Amino acid sequence: MVDKSAPDAARRSEKSRRAIHAAALALVGEVGYPRTTVEAIAARAGVGKQTIYRWWPSKADVLLEAFLDLAGQPAPGAAEQPYAIPDTGDLAADLKAVLRATVDELLDPRFEAPSRALAAEGLINEQLGREFVTKLLEPQLRLYADRLRSAQDAGAVRADVDPRIALELFVSPLAQRWLQRTGPLSYAYTDTLVEYALHGIAPR
Amino acid sequence: MVDKSAPDAARRSEKSRRAIHAAALALVGEVGYPRTTVEAIAARAGVGKQTIYRWWPSKADVLLEAFLDLAGQPAPGAAEQPYAIPDTGDLAADLKAVLRATVDELLDPRFEAPSRALAAEGLINEQLGREFVTKLLEPQLRLYADRLRSAQDAGAVRADVDPRIALELFVSPLAQRWLQRTGPLSYAYTDTLVEYALHGIAPR
Amino acid sequence: MVDKSAPDAARRSEKSRRAIHAAALALVGEVGYPRTTVEAIAARAGVGKQTIYRWWPSKADVLLEAFLDLAGQPAPGAAEQPYAIPDTGDLAADLKAVLRATVDELLDPRFEAPSRALAAEGLINEQLGREFVTKLLEPQLRLYADRLRSAQDAGAVRADVDPRIALELFVSPLAQRWLQRTGPLSYAYTDTLVEYALHGIAPR
Amino acid sequence: MVDKSAPDAARRSEKSRRAIHAAALALVGEVGYPRTTVEAIAARAGVGKQTIYRWWPSKADVLLEAFLDLAGQPAPGAAEQPYAIPDTGDLAADLKAVLRATVDELLDPRFEAPSRALAAEGLINEQLGREFVTKLLEPQLRLYADRLRSAQDAGAVRADVDPRIALELFVSPLAQRWLQRTGPLSYAYTDTLVEYALHGIAPR
DNA sequence: CATTAACCGAGACGGTACGTCTAGTCTTTTA
DNA sequence: TAAAAGACTAGACGTACCGTCTCGGTTAATG
Numbered sequence: 001m002v003d004k005s006a007p008d009a010a011r012r013s014e015k016s017r018r019a020i021h022a023a024a025l026a027l028v029g030e031v032g033y034p035r036t037t038v039e040a041i042a043a044r045a046g047v048g049k050q051t052i053y054r055w056w057p058s059k060a061d062v063l064l065e066a067f068l069d070l071a072g073q074p075a076p077g078a079a080e081q082p083y084a085i086p087d088t089g090d091l092a093a094d095l096k097a098v099l100r101a102t103v104d105e106l107l108d109p110r111f112e113a114p115s116r117a118l119a120a121e122g123l124i125n126e127q128l129g130r131e132f133v134t135k136l137l138e139p140q141l142r143l144y145a146d147r148l149r150s151a152q153d154a155g156a157v158r159a160d161v162d163p164r165i166a167l168e169l170f171v172s173p174l175a176q177r178w179l180q181r182t183g184p185l186s187y188a189y190t191d192t193l194v195e196y197a198l199h200g201i202a203p204r
Numbered sequence: 205m206v207d208k209s210a211p212d213a214a215r216r217s218e219k220s221r222r223a224i225h226a227a228a229l230a231l232v233g234e235v236g237y238p239r240t241t242v243e244a245i246a247a248r249a250g251v252g253k254q255t256i257y258r259w260w261p262s263k264a265d266v267l268l269e270a271f272l273d274l275a276g277q278p279a280p281g282a283a284e285q286p287y288a289i290p291d292t293g294d295l296a297a298d299l300k301a302v303l304r305a306t307v308d309e310l311l312d313p314r315f316e317a318p319s320r321a322l323a324a325e326g327l328i329n330e331q332l333g334r335e336f337v338t339k340l341l342e343p344q345l346r347l348y349a350d351r352l353r354s355a356q357d358a359g360a361v362r363a364d365v366d367p368r369i370a371l372e373l374f375v376s377p378l379a380q381r382w383l384q385r386t387g388p389l390s391y392a393y394t395d396t397l398v399e400y401a402l403h404g405i406a407p408r
Numbered sequence: 409m410v411d412k413s414a415p416d417a418a419r420r421s422e423k424s425r426r427a428i429h430a431a432a433l434a435l436v437g438e439v440g441y442p443r444t445t446v447e448a449i450a451a452r453a454g455v456g457k458q459t460i461y462r463w464w465p466s467k468a469d470v471l472l473e474a475f476l477d478l479a480g481q482p483a484p485g486a487a488e489q490p491y492a493i494p495d496t497g498d499l500a501a502d503l504k505a506v507l508r509a510t511v512d513e514l515l516d517p518r519f520e521a522p523s524r525a526l527a528a529e530g531l532i533n534e535q536l537g538r539e540f541v542t543k544l545l546e547p548q549l550r551l552y553a554d555r556l557r558s559a560q561d562a563g564a565v566r567a568d569v570d571p572r573i574a575l576e577l578f579v580s581p582l583a584q585r586w587l588q589r590t591g592p593l594s595y596a597y598t599d600t601l602v603e604y605a606l607h608g609i610a611p612r
Numbered sequence: 613m614v615d616k617s618a619p620d621a622a623r624r625s626e627k628s629r630r631a632i633h634a635a636a637l638a639l640v641g642e643v644g645y646p647r648t649t650v651e652a653i654a655a656r657a658g659v660g661k662q663t664i665y666r667w668w669p670s671k672a673d674v675l676l677e678a679f680l681d682l683a684g685q686p687a688p689g690a691a692e693q694p695y696a697i698p699d700t701g702d703l704a705a706d707l708k709a710v711l712r713a714t715v716d717e718l719l720d721p722r723f724e725a726p727s728r729a730l731a732a733e734g735l736i737n738e739q740l741g742r743e744f745v746t747k748l749l750e751p752q753l754r755l756y757a758d759r760l761r762s763a764q765d766a767g768a769v770r771a772d773v774d775p776r777i778a779l780e781l782f783v784s785p786l787a788q789r790w791l792q793r794t795g796p797l798s799y800a801y802t803d804t805l806v807e808y809a810l811h812g813i814a815p816r
Numbered sequence: 817c818a819t820t821a822a823c824c825g826a827g828a829c830g831g832t833a834c835g836t837c838t839a840g841t842c843t844t845t846t847a
Numbered sequence: 848t849a850a851a852a853g854a855c856t857a858g859a860c861g862t863a864c865c866g867t868c869t870c871g872g873t874t875a876a877t878g
Contacts, residue, residue, distance in 0.1 A: 011849070033328055037838060048851040053840065116327050123324035123383055124237055133384055141386070164387070165377070165396055169404070172380040173372035179327055179383075180337055182345070183368070192369055200373070200404025215828055215870070241859055252830040257861065419844065419854060441736055445833060456856040461835065528735035531728050531791055532645055541792055549794070572795070573785070573804055577812070580788040581780035587735055587791075588745055590753070591776070600777055608781070608812025623823060623875070649864060660825040665866065 012055065019045035020052060021066035025114055028063060033117030036063075060121045060128050067114045068135055085147040091156045092198055094147060095170055099190035106178045106185060119179060141167060169197035211258050223249035224256060225270035229318055232267060237321030242266075264325045264332050271318045272339055289351040295360045296402055298351065299374055303394035310382045310389060323383060345371060373401035415462050427453035428460060429474035433522055436471060441525030446470075468529040468536050475522050476543055493555040499564045500606055502555060503578055507598035514586045514593060527587060549575060556609075569609045577605035619666050631657035632664060633678035637726055640675060645729030648675075672733045672740050679726045680747055697759040703768045704810055706759060707782055711802035718790045718797060731791060753779060760813075773813045781809035 023044035027036040038059055042049045056062045085098050105111060118136075122129030144167035151157040157166070173193055177183045227248035231240040242263055246253045260266045289302045309315060322340075326333030348371035355361040361370070377397055381387045431452035435444040446467055450457045464470045493506050513519060526544075530537030552575035559565040565574070581601055585591045635656035639648040650671055654661045668674045697710050717723060730748075734741030756779035763769040769778070785805055789795045 013850075039838065051850060119384070120324040120327035123320050123327070126385070129385055133386055137384065137386065161400065162396065165393065166400055168377035168380065168386075168397075169373050169401060172376035173369070175380050175384075176372065176376040180323070180341065181330070181333055182337055182341060189369065192366065193372075196365065196370055196404045197373060197401065198404065200400045200402065212827070217829070220829080243859060250830075255829065258828080416853070421855070424855075447833060459855065462854080524735050527792070528732040531732040531735070534793070537793055541794055545792065545794060569808065570804065573801065574808055576785035576788065576794075576805075577781050577809060580784035581777070583792075584780065584784040584787050588731070588749065588787075589738070589741055590745055590749065590780075597777065600774065601780075604773065604778055604812045605781060605809065606812065608808045608810065620822065625824070628824075651864060658825075663824065
């Protein structure tokens with residue numbers, strides 16, 4: 001038996017979906033997440049409230065999907081997201097480059113409000129948190145793990161190092177500084193991070 | 205000019221303050237932060253709502269204060285909080301011990317809900333976030349910085365290393381795993397963190 | 409310019425309207441007007457508070473409408489309200505009969521609490537007072553004026569008498585005794601009123 | 613047994629009593645009775661709330677007492693209140709004069725708000741209503757009864773007429789017009805009332 | 817005259833209700 | 848026949864007052 005009147009996804013209005021995404025992102029950016037209401041999203045999107053409730057279980061899920069959409073199609077005209085960390089052979093340089101790009105992204109005001117909102121929601125709402133990690137964080141982390149493994153093959157990183165843990169030495173400090181505002185973000189800072197951490201996992 | 209009829213703190217009811225703290229912590233633990241309402245806190249504490257609004261600007265501030273109180277006076281019978289990382293001369297062992305203790309604390313269900321709630325609120329509410337960091341996080345981080353400086357004096361850490369950045373190699377990965385559930389917490393994990401990171405900042 | 413998002417009366421829930429009327433009348437009867445709260449009316453009617461605030465500006469208006477409804481459809485099985493004072497040719501007898509009926513009505517506990525409440529509110533709230541008079545009092549008074557005019561045509565009342573003033577000789581003393589409890593209500597009393605007053609306006 | 617710690621009336625502050633009276637009357641005049649709060653009276657009078665609650669059971673009682681005080685000492689410079697209806701031998705003229713004076717009083721804005729408020733409260737609060745009638749209305753009515761009795765002695769009114777009922781023919785219509793705003797107040801109106809009613813109780 | 821009882825201004829307290837706002841559901845109307 | 852529009856129940860929000868309860872500080876009568 002199916003769910004109580006499960007909506008027919010085939011008949012779903014793509015226009016409404018997009019309008020809801022746009023409205024959610026705009027409102028979170030303008031008034032912040034907690035003051036963004038479902039009613040306001042519906043009104044701004046020119047959509048009935050029920051249309052939102054029909055397709056998403058909560059405000060957070062709307063925003064997550066909207067954000068994933070946004071992340072999937074970056075600024076128009078910009079180069080496609082690499083989906084891989086460059087592998088020039090110089091691990092330190094490659095990591096520094098990627099982290100600098102991450103700093104730029106974290107400071108982009110377009111991302112600030114929604115990603116903070118989603119991160120915050122994810123701390124408390126475990127289901128959403130896992131989705132956030134799986135869909136947004138994990139793919140990024142995998143790139144770091146891949147690059148580190150490649151470095152292991154090249155002998156630039158000790159073979160007994162677990163890349164899944166090692167990558168956190170580069171990524172987590174930056175994440176925490178951003179999320180919890182425990183310190184300023186800068187290229188100098190991320191460069192230093194790479195230097196400190198790389199020595200730790202380099203061959204002795 | 206003074207605030208609009210600021211209440212007289214001298215006449216404040218200590219009993220009510222404590223009851224409100226207890227009720228806030230209990231409710232956050234039981235139903236979660238978003239479903240914890242000021243009304244419910246007041247009812248549970250046997251207190252008028254106005255008594256809460258008179259002394260705290262928001263639900264988040266109540267919880268922050270309650271949590272600081274809780275953190276300030278640990279489980280009865282337990283040994284006093286160290287307020288310093290042990291300095292046995294073996295930096296690796298000392299850091300591992302402290303991180304293991306932190307793991308224990310993070311897994312303590314008493315702290316789980318309220319500290320997650322505060323962390324989440326702090327991501328979005330900048331003012332509260334700064335207070336959270338200043339009053340709870342910062343004192344802890346200072347201990348790490350102190351221990352690292354001591355290690356530098358002893359020659360166990362390179363002199364040109366910035367302790368404020370270096371400490372993040374130990375602390376941030378654990379924080380992120382806990383907050384964002386990006387991986388399991390265990391002694392083995394923190395031990396590994398210490399090993400990787402320490403090499404990075406050790407003399408060459 | 410229109411009102412701030414005036415609700416669409418066509419989609420109004422008739423069921424809720426009736427339930428609110430009933431609850432308001434019941435509560436005023438049970439606990440009195442000042443202790444009848446909007447929240448209690450909503451709860452008793454199984455209705456959200458907003459549904460009351462959406463359609464009525466105040467508790468008093470709810471009660472007025474409820475009372476008008478009640479007055480418009482008298483006790484089931486009872487004879488239809490006359491909507492006219494009998495005209496048997498004997499003015500004194502006709503007035504006595506009507507005033508006796510009024511005494512009965514004023515002593516009916518079903519009407520006591522709400523009509524006192526509305527009268528009291530109307531003393532202070534001019535807008536509601538005028539509505540109360542227009543919709544409830546005025547129609548009754550018109551009946552007296554009509555009957556007196558008919559009596560003038562029949563020569564039972566002097567032609568130069570103003571019926572709008574004359575009717576107050578019969579009606580106002582009874583109203584004041586009831587409202588302000590300045591004396592007991594009885595058939596003997598109203599009969600006496602008619603006798604005294606009728607002489608005053610009879611031909612000399 | 614005495615009341616629970618009955619206050620010592622001998623030590624009562626006369627200054628506070630007067631200030632409370634003045635504040636109550638002023639506030640009722642300014643913002644109306646329902647929006648006049650005990651807290652505001654206390655604040656305006658420069659008095660603690662408890663001082664009001666110590667000596668009066670309710671807001672209504674404060675106002676009643678204040679109003680009685682006000683009525684007891686009329687406008688300075690004005691002639692003393694008669695405390696008796698003139699008895700010139702011309703009953704009609706005497707009644708007209710008194711009713712004209714009453715019209716003037718009823719239209720005095722100083723009295724309007726508080727007396728309406730007290731009358732309204734008295735409709736619902738039976739205890740206060742009786743006090744209102746006894747202390748304010750009844751003394752006035754007795755004057756009418758006395759004058760009518762005097763007229764009976766002089767043969768200007770039938771001996772079998774009950775003055776307590778007869779007086780209502782003059783007084784109640786005016787009272788109702790004022791309280792319920794069922795018509796305008798004027799000398800012409802009260803003169804007409806006297807004419808109509810007097811015929812009714814005159815000898816045949 | 818010193819003591820002392822209690823009234824006083826002040827205002828925090830536990831409460832209740834206010835009128836508003838939003839969540840999430842249900843119903844009606846429109847395209 | 849799906850979606851917009853929006854009324855519905857439900858209940859939390861933050862505010863305003865209620866009537867009670869301290870708290871010091873006068874203030875007046877008593878010992």
